Amino acid sequence: MDLRHDQIPEIALDWHRAGRGAVLATVVETWGSAPRQPGSQLVIDGSGQIMGSVSGGCVEGAVITEAQEALADGTPRLLTFGVSDETAFTVGLACGGTIRILLEPVGAVLPEPMLADLVVARAARAPRAYLVNLETWERRLTAGPGDPLADVIAARMRADRSGMEEGGWFAAIHNPGLRLVVVGAVHIAQPLVQMARACGYDCTLIDPRETFGSAARFPGEKILDDWPDEALAALGPDARTAVVTLTHDPKLDDPAICAALASDVFYLGCLGSTRTHAKRLDRLAAAGFTPAQIARIHAPVGLNIGAKSPAEIAVSIMAQITQVLRQG
Structure with a gap:
């Protein structure tokens, strides 16, 4: 597999199936001049190896530590980080901001069949939205039509924009390239x-x-x-x-x-x-x-x-x- 940063779900599935453990870290919300936008992802295995990025390097260390703890106890996490102006400058930003990151251990939290369905859809160039409720932890994978959030999903797919919606829902947009x-x-x-x-x-x-x-x-x-x-x-x-x-x-x-x-x-x-x-x-x-x-x-x-x-x-x-x- 070509381990590119736009293949994070594929890498997470491979690592999980290889027994290495895998936690998906996803930026769900940002304020200010955050280094990475909602939907940006990082995958961490049980040894701390990573692929992808959620902050351009300024919070990855803390995310790795939390991810390994999430693998151990099998629970999701929502992390909030503030990026200082000084730190922001080192990653190419004019000023700092705040980012919120969702951690999901594959298998224990994010069902392997759901992730596998997403990977299959991506390979077939079929657009999908991965929805997770950050209050109830309900999850589903949808193409939009027939879904209660269909209109929202359609708008986000057109804009290639992942993000939060009313009711605590986070929509991760997976459009074909x-x-x-x-x-x-x-x-x-x-x-x-x-x-x-x-x-x-x-x-x-x-x-x-x-x-x-x-x-x-x-x-x-x-x-x-x-x-x-x-x-x-x-x-x-x-x-x-x-x-x-x-x-x-x-x-x-x-x-x-x-x-x-x-x-x-x-x-x-x-x-x-x-x-x-x-x-x-x-x-x-x-x-x-x-x-x-x-x-x-x-x-x-x-x-x-x-x-x-x-x-x-x-x-x-x-x-x-x-x-x-x-x-x-």
Whole structure:
């Protein structure tokens, strides 16, 4: 397993099943300039080994000690820490704050089957919310629909924001990772994938033209040389996927657009002038797409900020993707 900090539930399950013991530490609430946001997690095993972070390093030592005690007595804990201004400065903050951290021993408190279900859902890119009541210790895993907190969960999933709700409920949001698929390995794509990665997106370039989609032009990037609709079908675009077409060539852009419109992608943006887009709309209508489907397309792509250079256009595209993701 790739032991990344975004795989804390997976690591906790592995450690528990290996007999090492595992306690999940989760930031549930913050005040002021806290180092980590609600939902941030750390896992601690019985020997004190850790993965993840709940504070950037300023309270981890105390959390480890409490976690080992929680493993010993099999009870959950709520810890509150104040981060001083002086300590905050050492972890890159201008001022201090307060954080509240939930400790849950896996097995004794957090049921192994519930954690296993969460891990399976995450692997399948299925969004889930883990709900725990900090007053009654009731727990459940939910996708939202049909749950008493469905509306709250939906809003938090859109915002990627874990946190407290009325009645003592803490909602930990587990969304699939964000993905950006760029069709057309052109000059705009070079700064765009760099910016998208900085914003937390996993990026894939699609271009069957060897001259464009080369490792020399995009070192380290994932490049698919299949036809765009075939490549998109293999990627399985979903509601956490954005698609941007940049080729200017209908033979390449149109198959990708059709595939994206047939999926649940949250954003579809297409490069081209207003005139080019008008012709595109005529082709899509002739292909049987409804006005509502066609209205999902953002074109000309990007926010209208007067962008001129490839990097500026990439900024406008990334800004529009962010706007749609967060505001709908």
